[in-house]
Amino acid sequence: MSSKALPYRPHNHAACVQQALAEARTVCKVQNARLTPTRERVLELIWQSHKPLGAYDLLAALAEDGHNAAPPTVYRALDFLLQYGLVHRIASLNAFIGCTHAGEHHTSVFLICRSCRNALELAAPSVADAVRDAAAAQAFTPEETTIEIAGQCPNCHHD
Amino acid sequence: MSSKALPYRPHNHAACVQQALAEARTVCKVQNARLTPTRERVLELIWQSHKPLGAYDLLAALAEDGHNAAPPTVYRALDFLLQYGLVHRIASLNAFIGCTHAGEHHTSVFLICRSCRNALELAAPSVADAVRDAAAAQAFTPEETTIEIAGQCPNCHHD
DNA sequence: CGGGCGAATGTTATAATGTTGCAAATTTCA
DNA sequence: TGAAATTTGCAACATTATAACATTCGCCCG
Numbered sequence: 594m595s596s597k598a599l600p601y602r603p604h605n606h607a608a609c610v611q612q613a614l615a616e617a618r619t620v621c622k623v624q625n626a627r628l629t630p631t632r633e634r635v636l637e638l639i640w641q642s643h644k645p646l647g648a649y650d651l652l653a654a655l656a657e658d659g660h661n662a663a664p665p666t667v668y669r670a671l672d673f674l675l676q677y678g679l680v681h682r683i684a685s686l687n688a689f690i691g692c693t694h695a696g697e698h699h700t701s702v703f704l705i706c707r708s709c710r711n712a713l714e715l716a717a718p719s720v721a722d723a724v725r726d727a728a729a730a731q732a733f734t735p736e737e738t739t740i741e742i743a744g745q746c747p748n749c750h751h752d
Numbered sequence: 753m754s755s756k757a758l759p760y761r762p763h764n765h766a767a768c769v770q771q772a773l774a775e776a777r778t779v780c781k782v783q784n785a786r787l788t789p790t791r792e793r794v795l796e797l798i799w800q801s802h803k804p805l806g807a808y809d810l811l812a813a814l815a816e817d818g819h820n821a822a823p824p825t826v827y828r829a830l831d832f833l834l835q836y837g838l839v840h841r842i843a844s845l846n847a848f849i850g851c852t853h854a855g856e857h858h859t860s861v862f863l864i865c866r867s868c869r870n871a872l873e874l875a876a877p878s879v880a881d882a883v884r885d886a887a888a889a890q891a892f893t894p895e896e897t898t899i900e901i902a903g904q905c906p907n908c909h910h911d
Numbered sequence: 912c913g914g915g916c917g918a919a920t921g922t923t924a925t926a927a928t929g930t931t932g933c934a935a936a937t938t939t940c941a
Numbered sequence: 942t943g944a945a946a947t948t949t950g951c952a953a954c955a956t957t958a959t960a961a962c963a964t965t966c967g968c969c970c971g
Contacts (some may be wrong), residue, residue: 598890606802627967629919646760648957663922668958673919684843685898687957702883704892717886721924723879724861731757732906733863739844739900747891750811786938788948794951807928827929844943846928 600643600711601748610640616695617679626677634658635670636691639680644710645688683712685741690714700724700738706746713746755855759870760907769799776838785836793817794829795850798839803869804847842871846899847876849873859883861899867908 599609617636621628628636634691638654639646648667655662671689674680680689683703693714694701701722704713720740756870758768780787787795797813798805804866807826814821830848833839839848842862852873853860859880864870887894 627918632918659870660922664958665922665960666920669920675904684900700884702888704887705896706892707895713890713892715886715890720879720882720886721878722883724899727861727874727876727879728901728903729876731863732755733865733872733901734904734909735863735901736866736903737901740883740900741843741896741898742887742892742894742896743898744887744895745893750893779923786947790949821949823929824951825949828949 597747598713599643600713601746608640609643613640613679613691613693617674617677620677620679620695624677626673631660631662631666632670632673634660634719635646635673636679639674639689643684643690643712645686645690645705647688648688651689659711681714683741684739685743700740702740703742704746705743706749707739707743708745708749711746715733757872759872760905765801766804769772769796772799772838772852775787776833776836779836779838779854782838785832790819791829791832792819793819794826795833795838798833798848799850802849803873804842804845804849804864804871806845806847810848810870816894831892840873842900844902858889859897859899862901863871863905864900864902865908866902867904872905 613627614637618628620626629645634655636652638651641654648664648671651667652662652664655667671680671682672688673687675682677695679692679695681692681701681703682689683705686705690703690712692701694716699716702715702717702720704715706712717740721738724738724740725735762875773792773796776792777787779785792811793814797810800813807823807830809884810830811823811826812822814826821824830832830841833848834841836854838851838854840851840860842864843849845864849871851860853875858875861874861876861879863874876899880897883897883899884894
């Protein structure tokens with residue numbers, strides 16, 4: 594087994610996508626949410642790679658499908674997917690990426706490679722704990738946490 | 753002495769501003785960087801409060817000065833201030849705030865109140881360590897770290 | 912079945928944020 | 942001083958995101 598995390602090594606990516614879609618269907622079914630064709634297609638497009646995609650990239654991809662969509666179509670689909678925890682927004686890139694822990698509303702850490710642009714989502718409980726403690730020390734009540742680390746992934750550093 | 757952090761309690765804010773400007777002048781002098789009038793004015797405007805300000809808010813404030821500036825003026829001043837660690841960009845808000853640890857290139861944590869909009873910058877070494885460890889565990893080399901916690905500050909939670 | 916209701920989508924326009932490219936002015940320093 | 946480099950002015954434009962309103966779709970109830 595390779596020691597590298599999934600985005601950084603070759604893998605059967607179609608399986609990633611299929612698993613993500615399957616999980617999404619489950620999550621939506623359980624919560625009685627409607628994973629409509631547009632929403633599912635947007636999710637599938639986001640999962641085309643492990644690189645965060647911009648809303649207008651998705652729009653362009655939909656256009657290639659022959660789906661002549663306007664921005665609100667994409668943003669509404671993204672809002673839905675965000676709401677059900679199926680994708681994450683990467684604030685530092687104004688972009689979106691599929692969630693690898695769908696369903697759970699956890700604090701994630703993103704490692705974003707500036708060279709290959711792949712992003713890896715980590716659960717990183719120790720980071721979550723440290724953040725919680727730091728906030729508590731200030732009597733601050735966290736509601737949403739954004740942790741994004743830009744740098745070089747193992748494949749890309751040239752030292 | 754109050755237990756609340758600075759942004760959350762009344763204080764002589766003019767002193768904050770003056771100290772920030774004085775530190776900025778020192779940092780720039782040491783590094784042979786030119787803190788021009790526009791740059792200094794933008795820094796002063798950012799320090800008008802502990803709330804992150806958008807680039808176009810700054811532009812409007814400059815306009816009130818009679819300085820009829822275009823967007824690049826503000827963005828260039830911000831680029832300069834960012835480069836010398838005098839301000840931070842808050843990615844989740846597309847906004848900018850004065851750095852309270854000017855000069856040091858540290859990993860900060862921002863606690864951003866959704867009610868009053870004040871933001872508190874913490875050094876939080878335990879968070880920085882946890883992030884560093886998480887990245888190292890993936891053989892990832894961090895270059896820039898964004899940690900932003902949105903929530904309710906001690907003044908604003910109504911429980 | 913079919914009418915009605917709420918959710919979802921389509922459509923147009925516009926707002927908010929950020930950048931490019933080039934010319935003019937200013938500063939620096941030999 | 943005078944040439945080079947930095948800074949600013951300015952116009953246009955690119956990118957990201959939202960508002961407002963009309964239309965269609967899915968579903969439930971009668």
